[in-house]
Amino acid sequence: MEEEEPMVGALRCNEFGLVKEEKGRKLWKKVKYQLVEYHSLPGFLKDNEYILGSYRAEWPLKQILLSIFTIHNETLNVWTHLIGFFIFLALTIYTATKVPKVVDLHSLQQLPDVLRKADLQKLQSEIVACLPSLPHLSNLQRLKDEFKTSLPSMDILPSLSNWQVLELLSNCLPQRFSNGNQTNRSMKEDVANMIAPLLVRPIPRWPFFAFLGGAMFCLLASSICHLLSCHSRRLAYIMLRLDYAGIAALISTSFYPPVYYSFMCNPFFCNLYLISITVLGIATITASLLPVFQTPEYRAIRAGLFFGMGVSGVVPVVHKLIMFRHRPEALYTTGYEVLMGTLYGLGALVYATRIPERWKPGKFDIAGHSHQLFHVLVVAGAFTHYKAGLVYLKWRDLEGC
Incomplete structure (x- = not known):
């Protein structure tokens, strides 16, 4: 028994050391990622001396991301x-x-039914017939000829601004299209919403x-x-x-x-x-x-x-x-x-x-x-x-x- 006592004492001492070391490790992990004050920062993190606390300093990436x-x-x-x-x-x-919509006012589905279901070919001929009544616009005859060819090809109008084209279309709109149940939007804007994608390429x-x-x-x-x-x-x-x-x-x-x-x-x-x-x-x-x-x-x-x-x-x-x-x-x-x-x-x-x-x-x-x-x-x-x-x-x- 006398020979075993030192061994038992050593085991007890060793166990106490392990427990102490484990507690120390847990305490260090807990303290390590605490926020610190300005005076405790490394030099590269000292930027604003008027912010005195709540700093993170040299944390691992995992803790930083969290x-x-x-x-x-x-x-x-x-x-x-x-x-x-x-x-x-x-x-x-x-x-x-x-x-990218040229005139972003309201969708085509909100237009009056009579305008939405219009026959584009008939509308085309009526607008062409209207062209001579607008002498203030240049190159009308060429515009008239191009309009006769095909409505969707109207992206070849170098002499007219986009707004002039839209103004031309709205001014030439047949009278019957203005008699329906209209919203507060102007007819010019309605026509622009319907036909502008065929005529104008966004910048x-x-x-x-x-x-x-x-x-x-x-x-x-x-x-x-x-x-x-x-x-x-x-x-x-x-x-x-x-x-x-x-x-x-x-x-x-x-x-x-x-x-x-x-x-x-x-x-x-x-x-x-x-x-x-x-x-x-x-x-x-x-x-x-x-x-x-x-x-x-x-x-x-x-x-x-x-x-x-x-x-x-x-x-x-x-x-x-x-x-x-x-x-x-x-x-x-x-x-x-x-x-x-x-x-x-x-x-x-x-x-x-x-x-x-x-x-x-x-x-x-x-x-x-x-x-x-x-x-x-x-x-x-x-x-x-x-x-x-x-x-x-x-x-x-x-x-x-």
Whole structure:
């Protein structure tokens, strides 16, 4: 018995050590993924000294990905732009399926029965007979001959704008078609909805979709950056480069719809403005690759560089207003663009000054700090620009050059 006592004591000591080690491991796993305060962060995560707590620091990827559903000081930074991404994804699908209609007023099924069941061949002959009564339109005889050939071939009308063609059709509409039960829409718009797809080809959509793509890339890149940057210094560097590239892409592609649709009939200015903003965007992305670009000391310079890209859009907007000063569409779109610029500019100002957290450090760690406000303003500005793009599309679809 005396010889067995040390062995029993050793076993007891060993068991106690195993239990202690297991408890320590569980405690370490529990503490390891707790949120930390600003002063405990590694240098690469120290960016805003006015946000004092609720940081994630050097977590494994699994825990980082799961943290999208937990509360920390990046939660709203992730979700404000992630929700914005899904909004613009839905807008892109809607635009691709609905907006290409030349006159987007109401569907053909809502037209009066007498108009919907009209004999196009008879309608064609009656409109042709009406043509000589409209001497203010040019090349009427050629138009008359082409109309006699085939109605669906009316996409060969280089001398008339789209709206002139639609006006011609509505003015020549036989009187009997105006006696039915009509909605509040004008007969001209009803005829446009019925016949415009046969006569008018919508203008190119690529500038509008380039903007939508730039917006989605920016919003998704920002969400991923805010989610993953706490993993390591290397991943934070890569994610910040991606974030800056997304901002530059959004600003650059935002110019494409207003420049292209305003100057599509003036190729020199159209190409000049498109090339200039594209080069400026590439230069900004290149500058953002420099490591010094992400340091807190360069916060104002970062904001100023992106703000400068946005301000450069004043030139084509003023040019558009001079060229189309008598067109209401130019005023409507400029109003949207001024609002968009105001939202972007306000967002950049809030981001650079770190308001409101600098007034009450620690009070806005979870919600309400400057970066979250910046995100909301960016989404609002991009949506405003989308609304302007719809005006451009309808304008140019009807007018052409």
